[in-house]
Amino acid sequence: MTNWLPDLEHGKGPLYLRLAERIESDISEGILAPGxxxxxxxxxxxxxxxxxxxxxxxxxxxxxxxxxxxxxxxxTYVTDHKETSLVPPPQTEPFGGTRGPVATPGKIRMDSTAAIEVGQSGTMERLLAQISKQYPTEIASYSRTLPASWQQAGSKWLSAAGWTPDPSCIVPTLGAHSAILAVIAAITVPGDRIAFEDLTYCSAARSVNLMGRRSVIMQTQNGSLTPDDFERHCAQQHPKLVFLMPSLHNPTATTMPEEHRRAIVEIARRYNVWIIEDEIYGSLTRHDHVKIANLAPERTFHIGGLSKSVAAGVRGGWVACPPHLAARVLTAHKMVSGGMPFIMAELGAQIVNCGEADTIRAKVQTEVRAREAIARSAFAGMDFISQPLSPFLWMKLPDPWLSGTFKNAALNEGVLIDDEDEFKPGRTEKVFHGVRLGLTVPRTREELQQGFTILRRLMETDNASYDSYS
Structure with missing residues (x-):
């Protein structure tokens, strides 16, 4: 062990960052040798x-x-970085979760919740032709402006439950996921802790780890974060940011009670924690629940988009920021995404501002409601959570099925689903014995029913009889 003591009198930034820089400098100068x-x-x-x-x-x-x-x-030991600098570090956990990078062809897909196809292509064709004629120069170059119409569209789309964000606080993004990354890049630094529920949208958690931030896993009850557990983690772990999906939580299909929202806001204020309120499913369910951004506009980033209720391929998203941080998030979004393509931003704005997004959403809602009713009938008597406008349901598997085993059995029978590990932000001993079944990608209700029939038959079969040798 060395008697090394760093000098932190000089340098800029937080003490932990100055200490890290001093360690790196002393390693490079040979003061701290390998080993x-x-x-x-x-x-x-x-x-x-x-x-x-x-x-x-x-x-x-x-x-x-x-x-x-x-x-x-x-x-903690200094590594021989000169010898290993050319070798990428090994991946210690799955890079992209339990899904394959490309969907297996020829299967009934229940591993996605993209908006149902209800004839959106005609609207897209008309609007794209119109944009090409109106803005021939802009679509051929980089986007270097922020038209007021883009921000107005975001304000209109995100408005709900008596809350309307100021258009000047809106940042257009390449979908909700891109918005999440921009917020994280804008307000946190490597080493910061970001809190996630024990089941959540894990692409966000994996992205956090890739960006050098650390995930903190909070326990939930009945599919929702409790204020007591949030405060415990704030006091012990000191997260910089918490990521929440309060309206139609993914994957548990639950909704956070209003009293919990208000309590979490007060705790976040006491511990100075930023909040991401991911409302990507809220635009589909349209629940009249108070928005966290309405309760705490000074610390909440409210995110929404078109992927679940209009068209996933448009990549239309917006984030309503605290007033003083919109410019910072706009810059961060450009850095992490490469910039907002004019044609996509204009398409997203026009489809909202002209009212076509509302028309398409109503059609999607009608079809989702019908498919959810089919699911309720198909799985009558089984233990699951759903809502009439939910594009997925959370199924509690009967004994003796395990989540991963059931996913493999379903794949062997021609159905793609998501097991619980797809939604865990990190290693945890908690086991849910659950799977998420998406309702929106099968092209017809008949195909959906076929998938449900296969899954129900599997659930009613003792998995000891499932032959997994193939």
């Missing part, structure tokens, strides 16, 4: 007069940079 054991976090914190959390964040940051390695109980 050197860094001081224990508690000892170093005492010696230099900072909190153990500051040292922990710095050590995590340099570990993410590949400069050190170690395990709990062994300590």
């Amino acid at each position: 050197t054991k860094l001081p224990p976090q508690r000892n170093l914190a005492f010696d230099i007069g900072v909190t153990i959390g500051t040292v922990g964040r710095a050590y995590n940051l340099i570990r993410e940079r590949g400069l050190v390695s170690g395990e709990v109980g062994r300590g």
Whole structure:
């Protein structure tokens, strides 16, 4: 173990970042040679007069940079980075969850919740032709402006439950996922903790890890975060940001009670936590629940888009930001996405502003309602959660089925579904024995019914009789 003590008097930024930079500098200069054991976090914190959390964040940051390695109980050691710098670090967890990068062809797809096809192509064809004639120069170049109509469309689409965001606070994005990444990039730095529910939209959590942030997993009850558990994590883990889906939670199809929303807002204020309110499904269900952004506009990023209720291929999304952060999120979105294509932003804005998005949404809602009724009939007597306008349902599997085993059995029978691991933001001992069944991608109700029949038959079959040798 070294007697090394860093000098943090010089430098800019937070103490943990200055400490990380000092460690990296001393490694590059040979002061900390490969194999050197860094001081224990508690000892170093005492010696230099900072909190153990500051040292922990710095050590995590340099570990993410590949400069050190170690395990709990062994300590933290400087790696031989000159020898390993040309070798990519091994992936310790699935890069993209439990889905394959390309859907298996010839299967009944219940692993997606994209908007149902209800004849959107005719509207898209007309609007795209109109945009090409109106803006021939803009569609041939980069987007360097932010037309007021784009922001007005976002304000209109996100408005709900008596809340209408100020258009000046709206940032158009390449879908809701791109909006999430832009917010994370804008208000957090590597090493920051971001809190997720124990089941959630995990593409966001995986993206967080790729960006050098750390996931904090919060426990839920009945599919929803409880204020008590949120406060416990705020006090112990100090997350910078919490990601929530309060209206039609993915994948549990639950809705957060209003009293929980209000309590979570007050806790976030006490601990100075930012909030992402992902309302991508809210635009489809149109529940009259108070929006967190309406309760805490100074710290909430309210995100929505067209993918679940109009057309996923348009990649239309918007984020309503706290007033002083819209410009920062706009810049961050350009950095993480490469910029907003004019033709996509204009298409998303026009389809909302001319009212066609509402027309398509009404058709999608009608079809979703019919398909959800088919699901209720097909799985009568079984344990599942759904809502009349939910494009998916959360199925509790009967004994002795396990989630991953059932997913493989369904695939073998020609049906693609999502197991619970697809929605876990990290390793956890909690087991839900659940799967999510999407209702919107099968082209016909008959194909959907066929898939339900296969799945019900599997659930009623003892999985010991399932032959998985193939």
